[in-house]
Amino acid sequence: MTKYKLEYIWLDGYTPVPNLRGKTQIKEFDAFPTLEQLPLWGFDGSSTLQAEGRSSDCVLKPVRVVPDITRTNGAVVLCEVMMPDGETPHPSNKRATILDDDGAWFGFEQEYFFYQNGRPLGFPENGYPAPQGPYYTGVGFKNVGNIAREIVEAHLDICLAAGLNHEGINAEVAKGQWEFQIFGKGSKRAADEMWLARYFLERLTEKYSVDIEWHCKPLGDTDWNGSGMHCNFSTSYMREVGGKEYFEKLMAAFEAAREDHIAVYGPDNHMRLTGKHETQSIHQFSYGIADRGASIRVPHSFARNDYKGYLEDRRPNSQGDPYQIASQILKTISSVPTGATASVAA
Known part of the structure; x- marks a missing residue:
């Protein structure tokens, strides 16, 4: 088993231009992790303009994982921001609702x-x-x-x-x-x-x-x-x-x-x-x-x-x-x- 440095990154709630945010967690895997192996992870949305302090929980849902050669056993995990239920897209989550077509x-x-x-x-x-x-x-x-x-x-x-x-x-x-x-x-x-x-x-x-x-x-x-x-x-x-x-x-x-x-x-x-x-x-x-x-x-x-x-x-x-x-x-x-x-x- 290898300990991987997983940098979860997401877009915050600032407007008109969101900022990139990121934090690291360490997980063990037999090989470079697949997207399906990556867990949801919570963060303090009150510090990123995505929640209020009295109800600050937001959830990161991995949507893409790529190798990061700048860190030993590193990976960057691109995430969508979800509500606390882990299923409902957060209002700041534009990715979840855009029009998409693989032919475009x-x-x-x-x-x-x-x-x-x-x-x-x-x-x-x-x-x-x-x-x-x-x-x-x-x-x-x-x-x-x-x-x-x-x-x-x-x-x-x-x-x-x-x-x-x-x-x-x-x-x-x-x-x-x-x-x-x-x-x-x-x-x-x-x-x-x-x-x-x-x-x-x-x-x-x-x-x-x-x-x-x-x-x-x-x-x-x-x-x-x-x-x-x-x-x-x-x-x-x-x-x-x-x-x-x-x-x-x-x-x-x-x-x-x-x-x-x-x-x-x-x-x-x-x-x-x-x-x-x-x-x-x-x-x-x-x-x-x-x-x-x-x-x-x-x-x-x-x-x-x-x-x-x-x-x-x-x-x-x-x-x-x-x-x-x-x-x-x-x-x-x-x-x-x-x-x-x-x-x-x-």
Whole structure:
């Protein structure tokens, strides 16, 4: 028997952006534990804005377990928060109620800033570094500094060892800004992987005395890019059938549901979606082939392939909850009939 360090992690009750929480318990197993072997575990919800002190019990229900190579015999256990009966989802538990479909594929492009001493990593104590230009996919100390690449490479290794569908990394447009990409099949699977990847990154940076700034526009109204979490999406029908008529109906449905999407695409998005810095205004909806200033970018490959494949929604921001983002996209897609003569559902 081996004693495993099980780090149960969950999302707390803070709004509009929940925080990741985690605590460790030790359990003995013959081999790396399966999900079915992991017990429910309670926690003090009054300390996480998920209960009141006079009735503080909440329950963690494991939904995914992955290896953690940073700890000897380590595992990270992603959990849903349940009420004390262990069966009823807690109101803060968005995962339990989202729309899901294994045929719907999602690829999230998570942008973020490294922050140290109250400013982006690499920024001088006063003022700003040289303007944007050389930092995107940059190489060399003057562009990316001396620890950022070490962190993102270590994060990549941790995620791959955990079995996550981590698909790549790159330095981003602003100094101190980076991106990683996560892919998953199904709303829950894709969002689970993103939250796990976020957790691993947050914990990794502790030893570097660096914070992750997830805010979508941490530098405010300046000529520096904000951070998005562009969502690439497709369904079985989009990949296998598609067609221009269906695509146009789909875009009409996205335009009609613009406010529903913006409502779950992350707080303070008005600061980022200004119509500048490769974004469409938060008050408008547009789409275009290879147009990074549109709400939805249509890849050249999609248009060349008889309007089949995937699309990229550029509006979700870096703080957005991937559970709600994927679910809303799938909800809008599901409103569009796939028959050739059908109209967009009301």
